[in-house]
Amino acid sequence: MKRLFSSVALAALAVQPLAAQDVEAEEQAEVAVEVEADAIENSGEEAPLPSAHGYEPKDELEKGLWYEMDEAEKRLKESRFLIEDPALNDYVRSVLCKTVGDQRCAATRLYLIRTPQFNASMAPNGVMLVYSGLLLRMRDEAQLAAVLGHEFTHFEKQHSLRIFRQIRTKTDILSWLSVLPVRLPYPAGMAAQMAVLGSVYDFNRDMEREADAGSIDELMRAGYDPRAASAIWSQLGAEMDATAEERGHRSDKNRNGGLFATHPRSTDRMGRLAQLAREAAGEDAENRYTGAQEYRAAIGPWWSALIDDQIALKDFGGTEYLLATLAGDDPLGWTGDLLYARGELYRARAEEGDFAQAADFYRQAIATGEYPAESWRGLGLSLLRDGHKVEGQTALRSYLELRPDAPDAALLASMAGEVAS
Amino acid sequence: MKTLVKLAAPLTLAAALAPVPAAAAWRLVEAGDTRKVARSDLRVTAPEDWNRATERPTSRSEVWTQDGIALSELSFFAKIKDGETLFKRNQRKRNPLPEFDKDMLPTDLVEWYEDTANIVLGGSLFEIVEVTPATLGGHPGVHFRYSYTGGDNVARLGEARAAIIDEKLYLISFEAPRLHYFDRYITGVRAMMDSARFE
Numbered sequence: 057m058k059r060l061f062s063s064v065a066l067a068a069l070a071v072q073p074l075a076a077q078d079v080e081a082e083e084q085a086e087v088a089v090e091v092e093a094d095a096i097e098n099s100g101e102e103a104p105l106p107s108a109h110g111y112e113p114k115d116e117l118e119k120g121l122w123y124e125m126d127e128a129e130k131r132l133k134e135s136r137f138l139i140e141d142p143a144l145n146d147y148v149r150s151v152l153c154k155t156v157g158d159q160r161c162a163a164t165r166l167y168l169i170r171t172p173q174f175n176a177s178m179a180p181n182g183v184m185l186v187y188s189g190l191l192l193r194m195r196d197e198a199q200l201a202a203v204l205g206h207e208f209t210h211f212e213k214q215h216s217l218r219i220f221r222q223i224r225t226k227t228d229i230l231s232w233l234s235v236l237p238v239r240l241p242y243p244a245g246m247a248a249q250m251a252v253l254g255s256v257y258d259f260n261r262d263m264e265r266e267a268d269a270g271s272i273d274e275l276m277r278a279g280y281d282p283r284a285a286s287a288i289w290s291q292l293g294a295e296m297d298a299t300a301e302e303r304g305h306r307s308d309k310n311r312n313g314g315l316f317a318t319h320p321r322s323t324d325r326m327g328r329l330a331q332l333a334r335e336a337a338g339e340d341a342e343n344r345y346t347g348a349q350e351y352r353a354a355i356g357p358w359w360s361a362l363i364d365d366q367i368a369l370k371d372f373g374g375t376e377y378l379l380a381t382l383a384g385d386d387p388l389g390w391t392g393d394l395l396y397a398r399g400e401l402y403r404a405r406a407e408e409g410d411f412a413q414a415a416d417f418y419r420q421a422i423a424t425g426e427y428p429a430e431s432w433r434g435l436g437l438s439l440l441r442d443g444h445k446v447e448g449q450t451a452l453r454s455y456l457e458l459r460p461d462a463p464d465a466a467l468l469a470s471m472a473g474e475v476a477s
Numbered sequence: 478m479k480t481l482v483k484l485a486a487p488l489t490l491a492a493a494l495a496p497v498p499a500a501a502a503w504r505l506v507e508a509g510d511t512r513k514v515a516r517s518d519l520r521v522t523a524p525e526d527w528n529r530a531t532e533r534p535t536s537r538s539e540v541w542t543q544d545g546i547a548l549s550e551l552s553f554f555a556k557i558k559d560g561e562t563l564f565k566r567n568q569r570k571r572n573p574l575p576e577f578d579k580d581m582l583p584t585d586l587v588e589w590y591e592d593t594a595n596i597v598l599g600g601s602l603f604e605i606v607e608v609t610p611a612t613l614g615g616h617p618g619v620h621f622r623y624s625y626t627g628g629d630n631v632a633r634l635g636e637a638r639a640a641i642i643d644e645k646l647y648l649i650s651f652e653a654p655r656l657h658y659f660d661r662y663i664t665g666v667r668a669m670m671d672s673a674r675f676e
Contacts, residue, residue, distance in 0.1 A: 134630070135630060136602060136626040136630060136632065137602065137626070137630075170602065303573070368591070368592055368595040368596075369595070369596070370573060370575060370592060370596065404575075404588070404592070406578060406585075437582060437584055437585070440582060441580065441582065441585075463605050463606060463607050463608055464584060464587065464605070464607075464608035464621075466607075466608065466609045466610060467583055467584060467608045467609055467610050467619060468584065470610045471582065471583065471584070
């Protein structure tokens with residue numbers, strides 16, 4: 057994100073070439089702004105938290121920032137990438153409120169965004185964004201609570217506001233913001249306004265540490281197992297290793313980029329979070345609430361859509377790893393859904409032996425008794441690609457019996473050797 | 478976030494990875510004209526006036542429009558070989574585009590197109606609406622309809638006709654905003670797809 061700001065800064069400077077020559081003066085100005093910001097922060101001893109009822113922006117800069125964020129929120133409400141399902145929204149909100157308490161929770165407007173990336177963020181005006189790729193990766197309610205608690209701490213400690221005070225030099229904050237949507241290429245699959253909301257999060261390491269510690273406090277207060285926080289980072293780190301291995305590039309795990317663009321090195325933070333959890337809960341951690349079943353039930357209706365989004369990324373290594381973590385260590389953890397997804401993954405890769413493997417996974421899915429009807433479709437297509445025409449056609453007909461209204465029913469019927477009506 | 482913002486701001490599929498340069502010249506294709514497309518023997522007859530970009534997104538494709546690419550985009554792809562991708566490969570390792578495979582089933586062609594679109598558009602709101610058997614230039618193939626919302630938050634509809642002929646892929650696609658533009662042109666485009674012939 058630093059690179060992002062510097063490129064925006066460059067763009068701004070290009071418009072004002074004079075300013076570009078005066079880097080030293082600018083740095084001094086930056087320090088001055090920081091001092092000014094500290095003065096504002098230290099002035100009122102009992103300044104209200106942004107999560108308090110009726111909180112209002114304190115100075116011109118904060119007012120300007122809120123104004124822009126409110127405008128961005130209006131546009132966000134129009135976005136087709138919003139997940140509007142009331143049940144899923146209520147659930148995620150209930151986890152947030154349980155984590156930070158109903159009173160502080162009231163300051164938050166929560167939005168779920170359909171995009172397969174892992175991310176969550178919170179804007180200074182109380183807008184929280186949770187990406188569906190994050191929901192897919194959480195294994196239980198405690199992990200979700202850990203992320204939400206982390207973002208809420210950034211919000212309450214006003215980290216993004218502090219960052220803005222630092223980057224504001226000669227240029228007025230509003231013009232910074234107005235540059236952003238034009239200069240910034242879109243974050244993949246998201247509306248431009250989200251780029252604006254997301255772009256304020258270049259937290260420094262101290263801020264991240266503070267948010268991590270905050271998340272452990274919130275987990276403890278709410279009764280969750282605080283070990284959930286470190287588990288997230290070990291899962292994600294391993295997933296990035298798996299992606300990199302399959303694609304033959306270096307893992308992004310310890311790069312300050314990619315999924316971790318706004319976060320310190322994942323291995324560092326994992327260790328620190330695990331230690332914080334030990335200090336906070338000790339031996340008692342075993343008995344604390346994780347809410348794995350509750351989480352699965354809440355995410356259930358969305359699961360197949362979210363895994364489809366993930367498979368569409370064509371990230372074989374990362375997705376294979378992700379499915380295995382979702383199944384857990386238990387062989388029975390491989391549910392019909394997960395086996396179907398694994399079949400789709402292998403069929404999509406289409407390398408030597410993959411169709412036979414895929415057919416095997418679809419068959420296993422069907423054998424569980426609870427599986428997506430599309431397992432028959434996948435089985436039929438894998439068998440056809442593998443040269444087993446008759447069996448493949450039979451499987452396609454089984455699918456058409458279950459899903460006569462499938463979007464590709466007419467084509468599948470012709471492939472299954474039926475006379476098209 | 479950093480990785481994400483490196484991606485281009487795709488509005489439409491062809492404009493995404495291989496944009497027609499701003500300086501591209503346009504030539505008129507008059508109603509009733511029959512033309513070879515995408516440097517192949519595939520010929521189509523234009524049912525009304527179209528604008529043809531002289532710059533090609535790739536050596537195996539060609540783009541026509543009525544109102545500008547973001548509003549109406551007709552793409553021709555021809556002779557795509559085994560192992561090739563639909564668009565230019567910009568991020569070969571970190572964001573690989575799926576490759577065409579000469580052994581693909583008609584359903585695989587549709588999934589391949591969808592996967593390509595999802596990577597190019599960077600989003601996940603691409604949806605296949607309907608898939609039916611069809612012919613292209615007298616060869617058996619597939620016709621499919623889809624809808625998607627790209628980075629500009631505009632809802633678009635699209636239709637494509639594809640066939641594998643002599644182990645090579647031929648594909649004609651049309652997409653336009655759901656509002657007004659798609660309905661305005663789709664009947665003519667379907668007629669054009671039906672009119673496609675080989676030498």
